[in-house]
Amino acid sequence: MRKETALTGMITGMVFWGFANPFSDISMSYMSPPEGYFLEAVSGALAFIAIVLLVPRLRRNVGQIPWQLAIPLGLIMPGLCFYLGNIGYEYGTVTIGVILLSTEVVFTALGGAFILGEKLSTKSFLAILMGFVGVIIVGVNGQAHNPEAVGKTIDIVGHSVNAGLVGAVCFILSAFFSGLFAVYVRKNAADVEPIALTIGQLIAGAGFGIVIYFVSGLDLQSMYSRTTGFWAAIMAGLLGSAFAFLLFNMASEHVSTRQTAMTLNLIPVIAIAAGALMGRGIPTLIQVLGAGIVLASLFFLEVDETSETVEVTDAQN
Secondary structure (H helix, E strand, O other): OOHHHHHHHHHHHHHHHHHHHHHHHHHOOOOOHHHHHHHHHHHHHHHHHHHHHHOHHHHHHHHHOOHHHHHHHHHHHHHHHHHHHHHHHHOOOHHHHHHHHOOHHHHHHHHHHHOOOOOOOHHHHHHHHHHHHHHHHHHHHHHHOOOOOOOOEEEEOOEEEEHHHHHHHHHHHHHHHHHHHHHHHHHHOOOOOHHHHHHHHHHHHHHHHHHHHHHOOOOHHHHHHOHHHHHHHHHHHHHHHHHHHHHHHHHHOOOOHHHHHHHOOHHHHHHHHHHHHOOOOOOOHHHHHHHHHHHHHHHHHHHHHHHHHHHHHHHHO
16 A cells, blocks of 8 residues: 555544544533443444445455454454443533543554654654644633533542543543554554454454343343434444554554554544534634644645655665
């Protein structure tokens, strides 16, 4: 896969993830986090497996699943990432959620530098920092306009904790695991068939959802009776699991961790716009400014990536 094609695939995957977030937020208005995760994980896995079985060229990957890699990846993403994200959406809005989730950019970039030993130039660091500043601008402004957590508290080990704080912590934990996932894929998936990896990953994530279903005593008929929440969760699973994971896994081998980190910043921009179209809130002018900074940071990172490639080529010649 060419680098340009891989980057396009990575960006497309981020767009799918961006659109999935408003659907998750909608589903949490009608469902509990365990219910939402079960529907998202199982629907995403079933849809992807159906496509694989119907396409002969893809079917051969069923016997090549690297379970030793797919199981931990599936438990991390969608597993912990989606479940924690649903808890966050129970007490927050799309704007707040996707911005806090975007702190995964920091975890991904730092993971690439400290775990993978990738060089982080001053220009790339400043571009990442610039993107994170945009994330903070949107997040702080969104938190100030969050109507869903006002006056709500949650009892945790005998202590009353602000619901908005709980949601924010869950979003950040989800971001941490998402960054860990991105680094883990890049480190271990180079010689793995992406279709096979995605099948195993989604099956592992769905298995986690089935365990939650029985442990939590959920009822499918009850979920189906809440039509809006049910189908919103299904859409979140289709967009955020099956298609996004496939594109991400296929592209990660050919895209640097820095590019991965910065394209992740597209998720909040897409999600906020999609959320506005779905009636989940119109972004303020401050949030639009933050989104613009995020997009500018992507441009500067690409300029730095191009200059580094030219320097390496010149040195080899």
